[in-house]
Amino acid sequence: MLELILTAATSDDADLRDQELPRSRTVKMPSEPGQRLGVGRDPSRCALATPKDWRFVSRVHLEFTFTDERRWSVEWLQGSHTRPVALVQIDREGVSEPVPYGATLPLGGRRAGRIVISDLARRRRVIVEWRLSLPQQADDHPGQGDNVPETQDVAPFVLQNRLSDTEIEVLTAMSCDWIHGRQVKRAKSTRELCSLLHLSPATVERCKTKLRREFYSSGLCPELNELLGPNYLDTVRHVHGGWDLIAQTAVTHGIAGRGPCPCGGQPPRRTPGV
Numbered sequence: 001m002l003e004l005i006l007t008a009a010t011s012d013d014a015d016l017r018d019q020e021l022p023r024s025r026t027v028k029m030p031s032e033p034g035q036r037l038g039v040g041r042d043p044s045r046c047a048l049a050t051p052k053d054w055r056f057v058s059r060v061h062l063e064f065t066f067t068d069e070r071r072w073s074v075e076w077l078q079g080s081h082t083r084p085v086a087l088v089q090i091d092r093e094g095v096s097e098p099v100p101y102g103a104t105l106p107l108g109g110r111r112a113g114r115i116v117i118s119d120l121a122r123r124r125r126v127i128v129e130w131r132l133s134l135p136q137q138a139d140d141h142p143g144q145g146d147n148v149p150e151t152q153d154v155a156p157f158v159l160q161n162r163l164s165d166t167e168i169e170v171l172t173a174m175s176c177d178w179i180h181g182r183q184v185k186r187a188k189s190t191r192e193l194c195s196l197l198h199l200s201p202a203t204v205e206r207c208k209t210k211l212r213r214e215f216y217s218s219g220l221c222p223e224l225n226e227l228l229g230p231n232y233l234d235t236v237r238h239v240h241g242g243w244d245l246i247a248q249t250a251v252t253h254g255i256a257g258r259g260p261c262p263c264g265g266q267p268p269r270r271t272p273g274v
């Protein structure tokens, strides 16, 4: 089964909120050879249709196909333009990378990921998240004994997928002292964050709002919910204790601190095999 969730969002710096348009839609398809599903501006050809006036999206922009090799792939269909008027980014297997125009890529073996179509100015985004549940194939799982339990990673991976590069960067900057084992003091104010990251205050505030919301609804930090209560993060503007828990949780679960830290500090050496 492949489940696709479509969301259209604008992330305009002038607008403090990451305004998500009420167009989220879900489609499920069985994993059977020959199955295909379009995402694009033409509702007569696409099961998932984007806003009609978003011209950077082609009539049929993406096509998800279950191939003869029994796996799902996604193609960015080459349209009439020799040069694309959109950007397409795919997040899978924990890696985020641009999709070349006209390319076909496998969705990967992990269960969740996403693909994002944005206009060239990155102000409007069409987000297609996928969840995969493939039938277990005996030859896919050699050595039953060393199977790593998956459930531990799913929630952080899904959460990481929902965050953009900028949000991860802001999160990493806020998690700085946890990344370095608390030897470095992270930026304490939005102003310090802005100068560290060379971002505008509006962008940083927007990212913080999104991060709070995502962490709060992820079920990733039950201690956060326990301590602060259901609506606390949404109603109280400055929650230092909340940010501390979010930062620690982000590092513990590998959402922040994998790449280089914006402060330039070195992360502590991790013992291999732990």
Ligand SMILES: [Zn+2]
Residues within 6 Å of the ligand: 176, 177, 179, 180, 184, 261, 262, 263, 264, 265
């Ligand atoms: Zn740092």
